[in-house]
Amino acid sequence: MASITLTPSEKEIQTFVQQYEQALTPSKNPYIRYFFKLPQASVSIYTSGKVLLQGEVAERYASFFGYQVRPVASGQNFPMIGTDEVGNGSYFGGLAVVASFVTPDQHDFLRKLGVGDSKTLTDQKIRQLAPLLKERIQHQALLLSPSKYNEIIGERYNAVSVKVALHNQAIFLLLQKGVQPEKIVIDAFTSAQNYDKYLKNEANHFSNPVSLEEKAEGKYLAVAVSSIIARDLFLENLENMGRELGYQLPSGAGTASDKVASQILRAYGIQGLNFCAKLHFKNTEKAKKMLER
Template sequence: MSSIVLQLSEKEKSQVKSSFSYATQPSKNPYVEAFFKPDGASITIYSSGKVMFQGEKAETYAQKWGHKPSTSTTTQQNNPMIGTDEVGNGSYFGGLSVVASYVKPADHDFLKSLGVDDSKKMTDQKIRQIAPLLKKKIAHQALLLAPQKYNEVIEQGYNAVSIKVALHNQAIFLLLQKGVQADQIVIDAFTSPKNYEKYVRQESNQVPQAISLIEKAESKYLAVAVSSIIARAMFLDNLDQLGQGIGITLPSGAGHKSDVVASQILRTHGMAGLAKTAKLHFANTQKAQKLLK
């Protein structure tokens, strides 16, 4: 999905508002001046002057206000930016880690020298080797939602998507609070912009800048790749710690092996033990209970 952010003058913002007045939609974000949903796109005007175009026809609409399409990933990254990613969403055991990282063009050579890439393409050994170096060099904000807290939040009415929205939003908000100045903020897309906007409205802290949700962003932007590595290392450490605490090695993922281990935990520690180590709303819980019987 295309996502384009432009910095427009007051005159240009007025022109956008006039052009898309027929497609005006409400927005509860206090930093949004206007929000439009024309055919094939969504357009958000922020009080900062940034205007975000998202959707299949984003480039078509944005070109009217000076956007020039570029296929160069290097060009897309040639500015200070924040990138976020999460790890643990698809794993039954372990928490959910979300990281926002601030990367400047001056950091690129350092990151490339370490072989920074999408964490899904790297071994756990490599991730654990370079994550401490990234944490020391790159400004970032890391959040970890432990399984027990995750389960409590689910009971309070959150779902798997709204939890991620809340964590990504909070990580970005806290990183900006540290004083970094990002020209662009990119989230590795895990839901649609419409869904993200719906859930983020419910959060008390609002990010005052345009945010782009881009599919497979971890392989396109170094800032997102850094976040994916730090988040993966954090998830692995948490998985190890939880396993040591309960005396059982916990697997990553949500396959049959997780069902078997979960049934062992139920047998020795009961549901309370499982609640401390696993995301209970996964189907693995029911499967483990059947195995136990």
């Protein structure tokens, strides 16, 4: 969790208070003038004039006061590949994996666009950013459709090994384009030991070492770019399949997914779900039971 202390001007403080007035929360600390509970961060403005920002996205709110995110010299101040996947936790839609190659001279461009952890960005913002990133950043995108996912899960792959295969293939294909990264980072979805175990089953290999790091999309711009492009690809696929079936397919795996799944099941049978959903999720059985009522 990031923790940042700043001493902005009174004018900057008042501007911040006005902008985030709805997030103002009472504080029992007599030395705190204003306390804000914001998405994934908190901001305390003290009577001394100091401002304390804490949380996963503290840097994002600190930038309001002119705070500059400092590049991690050992982490991303050189050419690197970062990968991320989207769709793993969603019943509807495929599995999108993207590998992106980012160089230090692109950092300013990315920061000015507001590239960061895609989980802090709205889907609307992601749809705006993705075309700009795809145009400027070398990347390799892969999309495993739900029908193909259903075909291979349980026979050749499990939910983890299929992601190992996709991340490895995206990196392999990007390296084939001639990029020369000094580091390759995968947003960790399993242990390095598990990754290496499943990697042995893959046909394509490369000699570059790979690091698996948790919450890498918030640490490395290359991973953040991949996260945004992957989310855009996933959303586009979801929209296209929904349009073809005549239903709005929700993201995630909640009760909204159960309801739509039961409607598709009634209209098209299990073949309809096989086309647009990951059948091994519990939502499939829930949708079947909804039809029985």
